[in-house]
Amino acid sequence: MSQVLYRKYRPQILDELIGQPHITQTLKNAFAQNLFAQAYFLTGPKGTGKTSTARIIAKAANCTSKAKIKPCGKCDNCHEISEGSALDLIEIDAASNRGIEEIRDLREKVNFLPVAGRFKVYIIDEVHMLTPEAFNALLKTLEEPPSHIIFILCTTEPQKVPQTIISRCQRFDFKRATIADLILRLKQIAKSEKLEIADEALRLIAQNASGGFRDAETLLDQVIAHVKDGKNQKVELEKIQEILGVTDDQALSQLVDYLVARDTRLAILHLNKISDLGFNMLQFTRNLLEYLRALLLIANNVGEDLVEVTAEQYDVMQRQAENLDHQFLVKIIEAFSEAENDLKNVQIAQLPLELAAIKITQTQTSPTSSDEGFSPKSSETSGRHPKEEAKGNLADIKGQNQSSRAQMVKNVAATDKPIQKLQSEAAKSYQYQKIMDLAEVVNKWPEVLRAVKSHNHSIEACLKATRPKAIENNFLILEVFYPFHKERIEDKKHRDIIESVFAETFKVKLYLKCELSAKEKAKDEKTQGMIKTAQEILNGKMIE
Ligand SMILES: [Zn+2]
The missing domain is CATH 3.30.300.180 (DnaA, N-terminal domain)
Known part of the structure; x- marks a missing residue:
């Protein structure tokens, strides 16, 4: 079986590491002077290069090259680490039982000298999974580490690691990959694999990679498996949409923008466009619910820990979340959850979604306040079942209900004001730095x-x-x-x-x-x- 891409193209030297310039530069400088910390703490979202960096540090520590730029990637020690056969590199997966055992007798083992290199390097992956007693054993070793030992602790959840451990390490925070980083990486791989692929196609893969290189490479794996036969054909965006069955995040955030702006018309047009493009509306709804959940998490300040998207997408979502009334967001989620259920039993796939959109855009709430809650329903609609209400509104829109035209015009006019207010408040609350004048x-x-x-x-x-x-x-x-x-x-x-x-x-x-x-x-x-x-x-x- 062929090697999966993310293993095959794992960065082997510092220059191959993409998207973490703050880390590569610091390490380059230190390696050039042969300076190594006793312990490193590498933290950040999954698939951003922590384990690769840990191995690069291990290589640099034992690299025998005389060159200033380390690791060389060519000497015996470098090679052995690349191939996974180095005796001086011990990798422990804290998530498995074996890891716990290894930590237990760590204190004894660390006294053995390295076999081939200057240092014996321990990489502990998912270090937050250690039991309290394992943390204790580790801490004792970190307090008086033998000089021939380097520890590299990796985690996606730094808040679960005791501060006493972190404070003894040199810490590096890995950032989510940007779309540009992911595209750059995918381009390199596609070139090596002799796969011709359109830029927009790469962009869509990048957008669906949750801000991680590993996910991006796994998706590209999927694409390569699909196009194997027609390898000399250029892969276009449509092909990727077909293979992965996804729209881009932009399609989701755009819809949310329309809903927040109470723009019934654009929301419905948008849904129909997606349906016309041949996307599976059930899948789209599920993606939308995932997206809305992420907004909810971001709005409640747990997004940094739990939401996995690209850096750009995170900014967009944070911007949306900042300006979204929480109860309104819950209402959107409820409406589309209901739509997801209804989708299984309808002929017109976009209908339940249109109803949800109408229900949401014609709610009479101010989207700018999080305390007000919902104002009472108007006398015209009160007492009706929400579904009937939505159906009634759909009828209005289709022009079958002449008497409510005036009301409709009024609604459109009335919703315009909060949007203006929303936008100016949004502008005030953005946290970005001024970038030009x-x-x-x-x-x-x-x-x-x-x-x-x-x-x-x-x-x-x-x-x-x-x-x-x-x-x-x-x-x-x-x-x-x-x-x-x-x-x-x-x-x-x-x-x-x-x-x-x-x-x-x-x-x-x-x-x-x-x-x-x-x-x-x-x-x-x-x-x-x-x-x-x-x-x-x-x-x-x-x-x-
Ligand atoms: Zn080397």
């Missing part, structure tokens, strides 16, 4: 327009009618004077173009956000625009 943006604005024009003429025309208003953390706020422009610019396809132009022009990741101008003239236009939107909904144009 407005003057620079204004200065380069003609350049941005030119670049956007080369992608899409009409979007450039819309952008021309806007004004860069402010930089708030990593958001560029555009003042927009017409709701129609706002809608066009914020359309995902267009926003992606504009944000990619930002990235090219400003060399930083800058998100786009539109704010409608507060001017009187624009206000009239805005109302017109909303009435138009509402009418489109009522005429059923948008959902047929």
Whole structure:
């Protein structure tokens, strides 16, 4: 059987380690001076390179190369560690019984001198799994370690390791891999495996890798197994979606954005788009529930420990969670859990999801407050079963219920205000650092327009009618004077173009956000625009 990719391409020297520059640089400097700590503590999410780094440290400690850059990866000692046959490297998996036994007689064993190298290196994986007595034995050894011993403790759960142990180690915190890191790694592997694969395809794999290299490589394994026969064919995004059966996280976060903004129309369009693309709606709903659970965890400050996504996705989710009323989030989860059940018995796969979306977007709660809870239902809907209520609303939308048009227009108008408030509060609460100033943006604005024009003429025309208003953390706020422009610019396809132009022009990741101008003239236009939107909904144009 062929080696799995993550073993085959395990980083063997420091330069092969991706995404942890703060760690590689520190280690490089120390190794160049032959400085080794008595004990290391490597912590971070799974699949981010802890075990690989531990082995690289072990190699550097026993590398016989005269070169400054260690480990060399070529000498006998380096080779033996790569092959897993080195006698001076003892790897203990604390999660298994064998580990516990080894820790018990550790104190005795550590006195034996190394066989081939300068140091005897103990790597203890999942160190948080040790029993209290094993921790004690380890601590005693760490208190008076023989000079020929190096301990490397690895864990995904540092909070479960006694502080007395951690304080005796040099600590390295591994970060979640970014999408860019994962793509870089996947590209290297694909090249070595002679697999031609589209960039968007790699991106989707990276997005589904939970921020870990190992997951990314396992997914790529799956892809390679599927395309073995047609290996000389380029693998496109659609193929990956088919093989992995996944949409990207963006599809999920986008839907949540629409729900939070109480935008019934866009939420329903979005669901239909996903269905039209041929995705399994049950799988999509499960992914959505997972995503919502992650939001709930982040909102309750346990996300760092329990949520496994890429660094970028984590930022997006944190941003969403910060602005989400917890009870509203619970309501969303309940609605889609119900939809998941209903999905098994329906002909139109997206219907239960549409009902859930309508139920959620037409809840009369302020999304900005976490204390208010839900305001009472309006007299029009009270007493009805939630399901009937939702069905009634669907009928409204399809234009079969003429009498409630006015109410619908009112609803659309009423929901707009909290969104504005939500967005300005969101901008205030972002924790990002200021990354560039407005003057620079204004200065380069003609350049941005030119670049956007080369992608899409009409979007450039819309952008021309806007004004860069402010930089708030990593958001560029555009003042927009017409709701129609706002809608066009914020359309995902267009926003992606504009944000990619930002990235090219400003060399930083800058998100786009539109704010409608507060001017009187624009206000009239805005109302017109909303009435138009509402009418489109009522005429059923948008959902047929
Ligand atoms: Zn070496």
